[in-house]
Amino acid sequence: VYSGLIRVTAETGPVLIGSPIANTSFYVLDRFMNPVPIGIYGELYIGGVGLAYGYLKRPELTAEKFVPDPFGNEPGGRLYRTGDLMRYCESGNLEFGGRLDHQVKVRGFRIELGEVEAALSRHESVRAAVVVAREDRENEQRLVAYLVGKQLPTASEWRTFLIQRLPEYMIPSLFVNLEALPLLPNGKVNRRALPIPDSSRPELRRAFAAPENPTQARLVELWTNVLAVNQVGIHDDFFELGGDSILATRLVSRVRRTFGIELPLRELFWKPTVFELAAVIEELLIAQLEDLSEEEAEQLLQNEV
Secondary structure, three states, X not given: OOOEEOOOOOOOOOOEEEEEOOOEEEEEEOOOOOEOOOOOOEEEEEXXXXXXXXXXXXXXXXXXXXXXXOOOOOOOOEEEEEEEEEEEOOOOOEEEEEEOOOEEEEOOEEEXXXXXXXXXXXXXXXXXXXXXXXXEEOOEEEEEEEEEEOOOOOHHHHHHHHOOOOOHHHOOOEEEEOXXXXXXXXXXXXXXXXXXXXXXXXXXXXOOOOOOOHHHHHHHXXXXXXXXXXXXXXXXXXXXXXXXXXXXXXXXXXXXXXHOOOOOOHHHHHOOEHHHHHHHHHHHHHHHHHOOOHHHHHHHHHHHO
């Protein structure tokens, strides 16, 4: 749904929201719900007949976000706190300045980082937890959890712990253990100072095991490139190494090109280790050889070698 409208041109410039649509009101307010002057950032509040009743089965969130309207004349009128940082331009249009909270969009899903942090903090070993959405490689945004505590779980154990509390898309791809979180002078977490995750293999349930045949060796090479880790064992779980649905699609595409087979994406979800997937690929290659003539089979084998 939308509440504002503006004609977009080819000109570059700030992100403008435009003006409210019919029967809708915009207010840019400070933390005391007072209107801010032109050019000063505040939070965007939306009112009007299109306002929802609230969040489904979330009365506490409804009370926080849907507040009484101090500017309207309608009894019981409310405004919605968007969490969007805005300011009025001289033209009367609204310019977007970011989010007031820590809501992000990763792989098409809107995620409240605070919910993920709260789930992590429920683990008895955690003293502090911060989650950020990082884009260390172009067009590859992923959730990274930074944790402080003693005897923290491994990446495998974290996934087992979180899958009972969060949907799959909200589980961080990487878990980084720190001695302490970087802080600003006012005591808040300095998110910009959080370190870039390194490319080393995370601690997993299974010990590292090297490839045992050419098929496994090729898969290990593909996995290290797609996941941007420097070491992959044949019993390592793709998703515990930081894989997600987007990276899974990329990996399967490279597997198809490398081996010349049609590998369904679901196979990676069902058999997410190099050892298991290599067996599937070898079965597909054998089936493919059986359908070829002797000459074609010999040529294919030479290409594989």
